[in-house]
Every structure is written in C-alpha cells, then in structure tokens.
C-alpha cells in the first residue's frame with residue numbers, strides 16, 4: 001500500500017525541512033524545480049524546438065515555476081513565462097526566483113517573461129508545445145477566484161501537453177474536488193502523494209502522477225499517520241485466497257447468489273459464472289421459477305435452483321423460506337444483481353438480511369436499494385454501490401455527494417460496521433476502522449452494462465474462499481479492473497463487454513501471480 005497524505009501534512013514537511021533541518025526554502029524550491037525538469041525529460045518526447053509556456057502564480061508554486069523556467073532556458077528550450085504577479089506582489093523565495101529569471105531571460109531573445117494583464121495575454125501560449133501550470137499549489141483554498149478561474153479555463157482550451165506543478169490548479173488536493181480544474185497530462189507532485197490526486201477530479205485531471213523531490217526524502221512521512229492508501233499490485237497478490245492442495249469443491253468456497261428476475265436474468269448469470277472463474281468451488285444461483293429454464297440454458301457450470309414466484313418473475317417475501325437451507329449452506333451470499341425493485345422484493349431482501357444477520361453477505365445493486373431504510377442489518381457485509389446507489393442509500397442528492405463522498409462513505413462504513421466498495425472512477429474501498437483504499441487499475445471501457453455484476457462475482461468468490469472481507473474487496477476490485485485493462489489492450493476501451501470481462505478474470509489473476517511468483521512450477 002502506498003500511503004497518501006493531506007496537504008496539511010505535506011506542508012508540515014516543508015516546515016520541518018526549513019525549521020528543523022535548517023534547509024532554506026530556496027534550496028527546497030531549487031530541488032523541486034530540478035526534479036520537475038527531470039520528470040518532464042523522462043515523460044515527454046522533447047526536441048530542441050520544444051517551446052514551453054509556464055504560467056506562474058504569486059505564491060511558492062509560482063516560485064517553482066520561475067525556477068523551472070530557468071532550468072528550461074539554460075537547457076536550450078524556448079520558454080514563454082506568464083507571471084500572474086510581479087515583484088510588487090511576489091515575496092520570499094518566489095520573488096528571488098522571479099528576479100533571477102527576469103535577469104537571465106534577457107540573454108535568450110527567443111524567450112519572454114510577460115506580466116499578465118488580461119486573458120488575451122494567454123493567446124501567445126497557442127504556440128507552446130508544453131504548458132506548465134505553476135499557478136496554485138498546496139496554498140490553494142476553496143474554489144478558484146477570478147481571474148484564476150478564467151485563466152485555467154483558457155489554458156484548458158489550448159491544445160498542448162499540460163504539466164501541473166505539485167497539483168493541477170483548482171483541485172482541492174484533500175477532497176479531489178474542484179469546479180474548474182487544470183487538465184494535466186502529467187502531474188509532478190512534490191514530496192509525497194496527496195489524497196485528492198487520485199480520486200474525484202484528481203483522477204480525471206492529473207494525468208500521470210509522478211513524484212518530484214524537495215530533497216528531504218520520505219523518512220519524515222513514515223512518522224505521520226494516514227488512513228488513505230493506494231492499492232499496489234502486490235496488495236492484490238497477497239490478498240488472493242490461498243488454495244490448499246487437499247481442497248474439495250465444498251471446502252473451496254460455497255457461494256449462493258440470490259439474483260435475477262424476469263426482466264434482468266443476465267446480471268445473475270454473469271455474477272455466478274464469474275464466481276466460479278475467480279476460484280469458488282461451488283456456486284449456486286437461486287432464481288424465480290418462471291425464469292429458471294431460460295437461465296439454465298444460458299449458464300455454464302453454476303448450479304441453478306429456483307424458488308416459487310407465483311408467475312411474478314421476481315423474488316417475493318413468501319419465497320424467502322425456500323432459500324433458508326441454501327443460505328445456511330453457503331459461505332457467502334451475494335444478493336442483488338438483477339433482482340428488480342418491486343415492493344415485495346424489497347421486503348424479501350430485508351427479511352433475508354434480518355434472519356441471517358452475521359452471515360457473510362455481498363450486497364449489490366437492487367439489494368442496496370432495498371436496504372435504504374434497513375441499514376441495521378449490514379454488519380460484516382460488503383456493499384458494492386456506485387455513486388448513485390450510495391447517494392440513495394444515505395438519502396442525499398448525488399450532486400451533493402460528488403463534491404466530497406469520502407466523509408460520507410467513511411462514516412457509513414464505521415457506523416454500520418461493514419466494508420463499502422464505492423464503485424466509480426476510481427473505486428474506493430472503506431473499512432469499518434475508517435481507512436480508505438484507492439484502486440489504481442481500470443479504464444473507461446468498464447462503463448458498460450454488467451461490469452458491476454462481474455465485480456460482485458469476483459468479490460463473493462474470494463470472500464467464500466478466504467472469509468476475509470477486506471482482502472476480498474481489495475484484491476477483487478484490483479483484479480476486476482486489471483482484467484479490464486488487459487481487455488483494453490486487446491480490444492480498446494470501446495470493444496469489450498461484461499462477458500469478456502468475466503472471461504478475463506482468470507487471466508488477471510494469472511498476470512498478478514506470474515508477476516510475483518515468476519518461478520513457480522505448475
């Protein structure tokens with residue numbers, strides 16, 4: 001796991017370097033600028049004709065930009081610097097670097113330092129190949145004020161490779177939210193990774209995130225507490241359930257899926273078939289009588305049982321007693337995909353959860369909808385809502401939730417003592433202890449019918465095999481998205497379906513096992 005820090009913690013490291021180590025801020029800024037230049041060289045195809053546009057604000061983030069511009073100049077690149085503040089407003093290290101740049105740039109007639117006056121001044125950047133945003137960093141507070149907002153909008157409209165210094169301007173680096181945010185292709189973040197770079201608008205607006213250095217290493221950060229982590233491939237690997245040599249099919253994980261209805265039989269099939277492909281020994285899919293024959297003709301190796309639905313085509317409260325035996329039998333019960341939202345189905349779901357409180361449930365889709373007013377039965381379960389389902393579950397508007405879902409989700413998992421897999425781009429996992437695990441795999445090709453059902457299949461399969469909620473959620477989410485990344489390479493982000501994703505799960509598992517156990521014999 002890679003720890004993520006708040007902007008306050010990162011700023012405390014800067015203060016530690018200056019006050020306790022005795023390193024002048026100017027040295028930190030110089031280190032920052034040099035390492036940003038190194039990352040630019042590593043990540044961009046530069047040529048001697050590459051022209052840079054650097055837009056610098058009035059704080060130390062702007063100072064980083066002035067210092068970077070100096071390194072670009074002395075390394076032979078043409079640079080157009082737009083300074084949003086000049087020596088009347090700048091101070092400290094940023095002022096020193098502004099003056100040094102102003103003195104130096106005179107010797108480079110092709111390059112320019114321009115004091116920003118009006119939005120139109122930015123038009124000159126249309127000729128730039130690379131635009132560097134050193135407008136605001138960790139000193140940013142609240143939504144962007146003018147003229148910053150218009151400046152960022154204008155920069156976003158220019159076609160160039162975009163680099164953000166420390167963070168994209170406009171992003172709240174703690175919450176991952178921002179109304180108008182610089183759209184970076186590369187973000188060189190200084191010292192350590194910050195939480196908001198990886199979710200919300202951070203996920204969509206940072207591009208590739210790499211680290212730059214201010215020259216104090218990471219030892220200081222090892223002493224800081226954090227509750228937010230990026231999931232690494234190794235975490236997915238160590239959390240794949242073990243398969244002992246003496247397993248048999250009933251000790252290899254028994255999954256009962258209560259899913260599917262007349263209108264939505266496909267979701268149930270996807271989840272059940274995926275559970276087998278993720279390693280469960282026995283998977284039983286319980287569906288209403290009136291669709292059982294159709295489902296049987298379409299399913300592969302999962303066993304289909306049916307319950308009486310009086311021709312209704314969905315789960316009713318009356319039918320729940322017919323499921324009791326199999327609920328007792330199962331190690332994990334996955335409930336929800338394709339169940340539908342009839343009042344009778346809602347009551348049936350509540351009834352099942354209430355009677356079997358304490359069993360291991362993976363609760364998805366329509367079952368989440370059903371439990372909006374019955375959250376007292378969620379203890380020990382894994383819930384897998386997308387943002388819309390979660391907003392409905394906690395009774396707030398999805399637009400309000402989007403601004404900062406983290407505190408809501410943390411509170412929910414802690415209060416209900418469950419694991420919450422908040423699906424999205426990226427997916428975030430919350431545990432009852434208040435920790436957050438951020439997924440690092442996946443792509444927009446996953447935004448397609450049925451991919452969530454596949455996730456339910458993977459997680460319930462892992463949970464039946466290991467009995468470990470957190471391990472199953474972390475590994476399941478990572479591998480599900482990794483399978484999508486493998487598919488994107490083969491079929492592009494347009495071409496793969498949920499069925500392909502289900503088929504790809506074993507290959508994602510293999511990919512990770514091969515990565516970490518390269519020498520293992522069959």
Ligand SMILES: NC(=O)C1=CN([C@@H]2O[C@H](COP(=O)(O)OP(=O)(O)OC[C@H]3O[C@@H](n4cnc5c(N)ncnc54)[C@H](OP(=O)(O)O)[C@@H]3O)[C@@H](O)[C@H]2O)[C@@H](O)CC1
Nearest residue numbers: 014028029059060061136137138139140141143144145166
């Ligand atoms: N400290 C160090 O030693 C090191 C720091 N480093 C670098 O410094 C960065 C932090 O620098 P910082 O603290 O100067 O803040 P910074 O992000 O430049 O912004 C301050 C300006 O933003 C303005 N402003 C704020 N909110 C706003 C809004 N919503 N809309 C519009 N304006 C807004 C605010 O204006 P004010 O509200 O004061 O009028 C103020 O002028 C950090 O990210 C890293 O890059 C590295 O070089 C390593 C060493």
Ligand SMILES: Nc1ncnc2c1ncn2[C@@H]1O[C@H](COP(=O)(O)OP(=O)(O)O)[C@@H](O)[C@H]1O
Nearest residue numbers: 423424425442443444446447449450451452453
């Ligand atoms: N743009 C995206 N980038 C990465 N993952 C995505 C994106 N859009 C959707 N996903 C993933 O796809 C899955 C969609 O799940 P869900 O909305 O429940 O689909 P369905 O209900 O159709 O099965 C989730 O795992 C989600 O994280």
Ligand SMILES: [K+]
Nearest residue numbers: 133136165167
């Ligand atoms: K920035």
